[in-house]
Structures are given as C-alpha cells and as structure tokens.
Amino acid sequence: xxxxxxxxxxxxxxxxxxxxxxxxxxxxxxxxxxxxxxxxxxxxxxxxxxxxxxxxxxxxxxxxxxxxxxxxxxxxxxxxxxxxxxxxxxxxxxxxxxxxxxxxxxxxxxxxxxxxxxxxxxxxxxxxxxxxxxxxxxxxxxxxxxxxxxxxxxxxxxxxxxxxxxxxxxxxxxxxxxxxxxxxxxxxxxxxxxxxxxxxxxxxxxxxxxxxxxxxxxxxxxxxxxxxxxxxxxxxxxxxxxxxxxxxxxxxxxxxxxxxxxxxxxxxxxxxxxxxxxxxxxxxxxxxxxxxxxxxxx
Amino acid sequence: xxxxxxxxxxxxxxxxxxxxxxxxxxxxxxxxxxxxxxxxxxxxxxxxxxxxxxxxxxxxxxxxxxxxxxxxxxxxxxxxxxxxxxxxxxxxxxxxxxxxxxxxxxxxxxxxxxxxxxxxxxxxxxxxxxxxxxxxxxxxxxxxxxxxxxxxxxxxxxxxxxxxxxxxxxxxxxxxxxxxxxxxxxxxxxxxxxxxxxxxxxxxxxxxxxxxxxxxxxxxxxxxxxxxxxxxxxxxxxxx
Amino acid sequence: xxxxxxxxxxxxxxxxxxxxxxxxxxxxxxxxxxxxxxxxxxxxxxxxxxxxxxxxxxxxxxxxxxxxxxxxxxxxxxxxxxxxxxxxxxxxxxxxxxxxxxxxxxxxxxxxxxxxxxxxxxxxxxxxxxxxxxxxxxxxxxxxxxxxxxxxxxxxxxxxxxxxxxxxxxxxxxxxxxxxxxxxxxxxxxxxxxxxxxxxxxxxxxxxxxxxxxxx
Numbered sequence: 001x002x003x004x005x006x007x008x009x010x011x012x013x014x015x016x017x018x019x020x021x022x023x024x025x026x027x028x029x030x031x032x033x034x035x036x037x038x039x040x041x042x043x044x045x046x047x048x049x050x051x052x053x054x055x056x057x058x059x060x061x062x063x064x065x066x067x068x069x070x071x072x073x074x075x076x077x078x079x080x081x082x083x084x085x086x087x088x089x090x091x092x093x094x095x096x097x098x099x100x101x102x103x104x105x106x107x108x109x110x111x112x113x114x115x116x117x118x119x120x121x122x123x124x125x126x127x128x129x130x131x132x133x134x135x136x137x138x139x140x141x142x143x144x145x146x147x148x149x150x151x152x153x154x155x156x157x158x159x160x161x162x163x164x165x166x167x168x169x170x171x172x173x174x175x176x177x178x179x180x181x182x183x184x185x186x187x188x189x190x191x192x193x194x195x196x197x198x199x200x201x202x203x204x205x206x207x208x209x210x211x212x213x214x215x216x217x218x219x220x221x222x223x224x225x226x227x228x229x230x231x232x233x234x235x236x237x238x239x240x241x242x243x244x245x246x247x248x249x250x251x252x253x254x255x256x257x258x259x260x261x262x263x264x265x266x267x268x269x270x271x272x273x274x275x276x277x278x279x280x281x282x283x284x285x286x287x288x289x290x291x292x293x294x295x296x297x298x
Numbered sequence: 299x300x301x302x303x304x305x306x307x308x309x310x311x312x313x314x315x316x317x318x319x320x321x322x323x324x325x326x327x328x329x330x331x332x333x334x335x336x337x338x339x340x341x342x343x344x345x346x347x348x349x350x351x352x353x354x355x356x357x358x359x360x361x362x363x364x365x366x367x368x369x370x371x372x373x374x375x376x377x378x379x380x381x382x383x384x385x386x387x388x389x390x391x392x393x394x395x396x397x398x399x400x401x402x403x404x405x406x407x408x409x410x411x412x413x414x415x416x417x418x419x420x421x422x423x424x425x426x427x428x429x430x431x432x433x434x435x436x437x438x439x440x441x442x443x444x445x446x447x448x449x450x451x452x453x454x455x456x457x458x459x460x461x462x463x464x465x466x467x468x469x470x471x472x473x474x475x476x477x478x479x480x481x482x483x484x485x486x487x488x489x490x491x492x493x494x495x496x497x498x499x500x501x502x503x504x505x506x507x508x509x510x511x512x513x514x515x516x517x518x519x520x521x522x523x524x525x526x527x528x529x530x531x532x533x534x535x536x537x538x
Numbered sequence: 539x540x541x542x543x544x545x546x547x548x549x550x551x552x553x554x555x556x557x558x559x560x561x562x563x564x565x566x567x568x569x570x571x572x573x574x575x576x577x578x579x580x581x582x583x584x585x586x587x588x589x590x591x592x593x594x595x596x597x598x599x600x601x602x603x604x605x606x607x608x609x610x611x612x613x614x615x616x617x618x619x620x621x622x623x624x625x626x627x628x629x630x631x632x633x634x635x636x637x638x639x640x641x642x643x644x645x646x647x648x649x650x651x652x653x654x655x656x657x658x659x660x661x662x663x664x665x666x667x668x669x670x671x672x673x674x675x676x677x678x679x680x681x682x683x684x685x686x687x688x689x690x691x692x693x694x695x696x697x698x699x700x701x702x703x704x705x706x707x708x709x710x711x712x713x714x715x716x717x718x719x720x721x722x723x724x725x726x727x728x729x730x731x732x733x734x735x736x737x738x739x740x741x742x743x744x745x746x747x748x749x750x751x752x753x754x
Binding site: 095096097126130133134136137138140142144145146147148157158161162190206207210216 | 411413414416417419420421422423424425427431432435436513514
C-alpha cells in the first residue's frame with residue numbers, strides 16, 4: 001500500500017480514529033454523526049479527499065458499492081478499469097454532478113454534500129456545496145467550452161463572476177495560463193475555430209484559472225484525434241510535475257498514468273479490486289482481473 | 299384601385315399603424331410571458347413548474363378571440379375592470395402568444411448541451427449565472443426562427459381586434475368596403491398589406507438571427523433571400 | 539362579481555347547439571385542410587413546373603395573412619363573382635383553405651422523412667408514379683405526421699370562433715346572441731371559454747401520447 005493514498009475495501013480504511021463503527025453494515029451517515037458529535041468536525045488525517053462508504057446506484061445498477069478511499073494533497077491518482085466500472089462516477093460525485101445515495105465525501109476537511117446542524121448531518125445547502133466545490137476543477141472529455149465566449153472570456157468568466165477578481169487581474173492571469181498551454185496567440189478566437197486539442201488546452205487553462213486544489217480529469221484525450229493526444233498529455237504531465245495540484249484522472253493512456261501517478265486504482269463492478277504504485281501495478285499486478293485488463297490495454 | 303379615394307387610403311394607412319403598434323406591444327408582453335413562463339417550467343421547485351405548466355395548458359387551450367371577448371366584456375362586468383380596447387387586445391394577444399412562446403423558450407433552453415451546465419457547475423457558477431452567462435446566450439439564436447413564426451401568427455391575430463372595434467387594418471377594410479361598395483379590391487389590398495408586414499418581420503428576424511449566431515461564433519450560411527423555417531409550426535398544440 | 543347558475547342553465551341548450559355547429563365546422567374544415575394540403579404537397583414535390591410556382595406563391599400568401607380577413611374576402615367577394623354559398627360553407631372553405639397551407643408543410647416534412655431508398659426501391663420494382671405515392675410513400679409519411687396534423691386540428695378548433703363574423707352560429711355566436719338578449723354576458727362567455735379549454739386540453743394530451751407512440 002502506498003503511504004499516501006490509502007484506500008481499502010478489505011482492510012479497515014481509517015483504523016485508529018474516532019470512527020470505530022466500521023464493523024456493521026449500518027449507514028455511514030449515522031456513524032459519522034456519532035464521530036462528529038465528539039470531535040465537532042469530520043474526522044481527517046490531513047487528507048484532501050475522502051470517501052466514506054459511498055454508494056451510488058442508477059436504478060437497479062449499483063455503480064459504486066460502499067467505497068472508501070483517501071487522497072492526500074499534491075498526489076496524483078489514476079483510476080483505471082473497464083468501462084462501466086464506476087471510475088467516471090467518482091469524478092462526477094466529487095464535482096457534485098451526481099449525489100451519492102449513501103455515505104459521505106469530504107474535501108479539505110469539509111463535507112461536500114452534507115452540513116452539520118445541531119450535531120446531525122443534513123443535506124447541505126446549495127451555498128455550502130458551492131463553497132466546498134470551489135476547491136475542485138474539472139476537465140471534461142468533450143471539453144465543454146462555452147461556444148458563446150471567446151477563448152480569453154472562457155478562462156476569465158468564472159474567476160470574475162465567482163472569485164470576484166477584477167477583469168484586468170483575471171485577464172492577466174488568463175493570458176499567462178493560455179501562454180502556458182501554448183495558446184497565448186488565440187485569445188480572441190471562438191472555441192469553434194480551434195482544433196479539439198486546442199479546445200482541450202483551453203479547458204485545462206479554464207480549470208486552472210480557478211486555482212483548484214484538486215483537478216479532475218475525465219478521459220480528457222478520448223475525444224481527440226490520435227495525433228492531438230500526445231500534446232495534451234505532455235501539457236498535463238508538465239502541470240503534474242511543476243505544480244502542487246492534486247489530480248484524479250480517469251484515463252486509458254497507461255503510459256501517461258505510469259509517468260504521473262503516485263497511485264493507480266483498479267476498479268471493477270463498483271469496487272476497488274487493486275491499488276498501488278504504478279510501477280508495481282503495471283509490472284506485477286496481483287489480481288487476476290487486473291492482469292486481464294492490463295494485458296488487454298497495454 | 300381607382301375606387302378608393304385618398305381619404306380612404308389614409309384610413310387604411312392609419313389602420314396599418316394601429317396594427318403595427320398592436321403587434322409591437324403584444325410581442326413585448328408575449329416575450330416577457332414567454333421567458334417568464336418558459337424558464338419557470340424548467341424550475342427546480344415543482345410548485346413553480348406546476349403553476350407555469352398550468353398557465354401554459356390553460357392559455358394554449360384558449361381561443362385568442364374568446365379570451366378577447368372575455369377581457370372586453372366579462373372583466374368590466376364581473377370585476378369592474380374596464381380596459382382601453384387597445385390594451386385589452388394587447389393583453390389577450392400577449393397572454394396567448396406568450397404561452398406558445400414559453401414552449402419555444404423551454405425547448406431551446408433544454409436543448410443546450412448538458413455538458414455546458416456541467417462545466418458551469420465545475421466552475422462554481424450560481425444557477426442564475428449559469429442561466430445568464432451560459433445557457434441563454436446559446437439558446438437565444440435557436441429561439442429566433444420559431445419566434446419568427448409566432449410573430450407572424452401574432453400579426454395575423456391582431457386582425458381579431460377589428461371585431462372589437464379597434465381601428466386596425468382589418469377594421470379600415472370594412473369601413474372602406476361600406477364606403478365604396480367594392481369588396482374585391484379592398485380585401486385584396488388589405489391582404490397584401492398583411493403579407494408585406496409579415497415579410498418585413500421575417501426579414502428583420504433573419505437579420506437578428508444572423509447577428510445572434512455571429513455573436514456566439516457560429517457562421518450562418520448567407521442565403522439569397524430569407525425563408526422562414528417551417529419545420530416547427532406555431533399555433534398548433536406544440537409539444538415534445 | 540355576480541355569477542348566476544340559472545343563467546348557465548338557460549344558456550345550455552343554445553350552447554349545445556353552438557357546440558354542434560363548431561364541431562361540424564371543425565370536422566369539415568379539417569377534412570378539407572387534410573385533402574387540400576396533400577394536393578399542395580404533392581404538386582409542390584412533383585407537379586409540373588408551371589403549376590408548382592403559383593401553388594407555392596398562393597400557399598405562402600394564404601399562410602402569411604389573417605384568416606379573419608380571408609373569411610371576409612370569401613364572404614363578400616365570392617358573391618360578386620357570382621358564387622353564392624351559405625355562411626357555413628364559406629366558413630368551412632376559409633378554415634380548410636387556411637389550414638391546408640399548414641398541413642401541406644406537415645406532409646412535406648413527412649414525405650422528406652421517407653428514406654430515399656424507398657423511392658429507389660419503388661423504381662426498381664417498376665411501380666407507376668401513382669402507385670409509388672399511394673402505396674409506398676404516403677402511408678409511411680402520413681403515419682409519421684399524424685400527431686402534427688392533429689395539433690393543427692386543435693389549432694383550428696381555436697380559430698373556429700372567427701366564423702361567427704360571417705354569421706355562423708357556433709359557440710361564440712350563440713354566446714353573443716344570448717348575452718345581447720339577456721345581458722348574462724359573464725356566464726355565457728365564461729362557459730364558452732371553459733368549453734374550449736375542456737376540449738383542447740385532453741385533445742393535446744392525446745396528441746402528445748400519439749406522438750410518443752408514432753414518432754421515434
């Protein structure tokens with residue numbers, strides 16, 4: 001087990017903390033309530049992201065099955081696994097595009113979907129969610145740039161509207177970021193005038209402009225033409241090595257995963273079946289299904 | 299049309315002006331209703347959706363002419379509210395066509411790609427900011443062609459006010475017919491006037507559409523002469 | 539606000555008389571609109587060129603001008619040309635003609651929606667032009683557009699009150715007459731207004747259901 005990204009389904013994930021109720025199947029929410037009555041806050045050990053017994057279902061289909069894991073600041077975690085195994089669901093839960101059916105998620109020591117009221121956990125207000133969510137940025141498979149705004153505006157709009165930066169300040173920072181992603185000269189283009197690779201670079205700059213602590217990367221190269229993939233991956237590699245942003249990425253680019261990850265988590269059927277340092281995972285996986293999956297994609 | 303004297307022509311032209319005014323005022327009210335109700339029908343609170351949906355169903359089921367009669371005759375008697383005929387007409391037309399318009403707004407807003415809202419959430423925009431900065435600017439160009447259809451329907455609908463004695467084009471027509479005893483020339487001229495007004499509206503909306511699309515970085519293929527899209531037609535019980 | 543239920547009761551016989559006339563005008567008008575619209579659509583698609591242009595111009599003109607004025611035109615101008623028709627027939631022609639310019643667009647969309655391969659297959663089977671239309675293209679096209687046609691019938695329903703201006707005693711005409719005789723204006727117009735909603739709403743729900751079933 002890598003020291004930084006602790007996760008488990010088989011072994012108690014947060015042993016030795018106030019939350020002692022890991023044994024029974026009872027609701028995670030109830031347990032956290034007990035824990036937090038004594039401590040007054042979610043139990044943290046300095047981790048940035050924490051999933052406790054998170055379950056997510058779509059109808060009959062359980063996509064995440066009582067998942068526990070933690071990610072410490074500055075670490076890069078790659079989620080791999082066959083499609084439909086729940087990888088993307090984790091990112092979407094963190095981004096609050098989905099709500100968990102059971103369990104709690106904490107980001108930077110704050111509950112994401114819940115709030116403490118009179119010692120009980122209740123569903124969080126929109127305001128609370130927005131506040132916690134400011135720590136998180138996301139880059140989408142389909143870029144999702146705003147077609148009605150020019151490139152510069154795409155990057156500055158949220159810092160101005162949400163963070164309250166002045167236009168000038170936001171412009172200056174956006175130009176720096178666009179320079180960083182190699183598009184300093186395309187500030188006045190509309191997204192529709194850019195190639196897919198360029199659009200994805202803008203989307204990365206847009207996410208970074210919010211100075212997130214966590215960057216979620218959801219199959220960011222899957223929608224790109226093959227010749228454009230490498231450029232975007234190089235950029236992300238650069239960002240991973242030169243900044244202290246925490247990354248969670250879902251990707252099918254195993255070379256990239258090996259280069260940047262501190263930890264790789266293998267998902268299958270809503271559970272983590274294996275995790276570890278990429279050197280170990282890619283060269284000597286233990287789980288049969290991990291072996292099968294890796295031999296199919298490598 | 300030698301039968302129509304200059305004085306009668308003046309009467310008709312005054313009627314045109316009234317029709318134009320009616321169209322503009324009703325369109326303004328209708329647009330306000332369309333956006334208010336259309337956005338409310340996608341609201342996250344069910345009660346807001348329910349009220350807006352009820353408004354839509356009731357006014358879509360209502361005949362504009364009956365509503366006009368009701369506002370003209372029942373409101374003053376039943377409630378003691380007497381409106382100037384012109385404004386009673388604007389109210390009836392605006393409320394009715396606004397209901398149709400709300401369907402256009404709702405549809406266009408719903409058609410904005412889901413990823414756009416998700417990107418808005420990921421950047422921590424408030425729901426109001428998402429709507430104002432992301433969704434509406436993208437939905438607006440899509441609304442213009444169906445709005446154009448509705449506008450032409452509204453223009454045609456204004457003729458109903460002549461029944462209530464508002465002196466629009468159609469009202470002028472009956473006066474001129476009585477004065478000259480000639481029907482064919484008068485009604486031909488009148489129909490042509492409406493047709494020209496409709497063509498002007500359509501052309502104006504084409505320009506608006508091209509601008510709106512250019513404003514969000516979409517190029518609109520230049521067409522030699524404007525042709526309004528008719529794939530979705532307005533007055534029907536439009537639905538999806 | 540004074541509401542007199544006995545006035546409603548007094549109005550009912552006349553209301554039903556008017557309702558019957560409204561429904562007659564609606565059914566006949568709709569049949570005319572369906573038939574004429576189909577003619578326009580076929581002519582516009584594969585009629586001879588010299589016919590196509592005038593049909594396009596006339597349908598465009600009729601669609602963009604008010605039904606009310608068209609009704610006056612038919613009512614006053616046709617007799618000048620020596621054609622004398624009853625008010626009801628004039629009203630039905632007005633409604634049918636006006637809405638045929640809409641149904642023609644509906645058919646056009648339906649015909650365009652039939653895959654090109656169907657035309658090619660019909661040619662490959664050496665079907666005549668008339669056969670191709672009647673047994674291959676139209677059955678597929680009309681099935682597709684049935685809900686859209688239905689929606690225009692609902693729209694037409696809401697326009698039927700207009701024919702009272704040329705003297706047809708449909709619901710609104712009856713209400714006006716009743717109101718002028720008894721001064722029970724509130725009750726008469728309210729009953730008619732509610733009647734329209736009560737007919738139009740279930741009809742549009744039905745069309746939406748039909749749409750979900752047929753259009754996929």
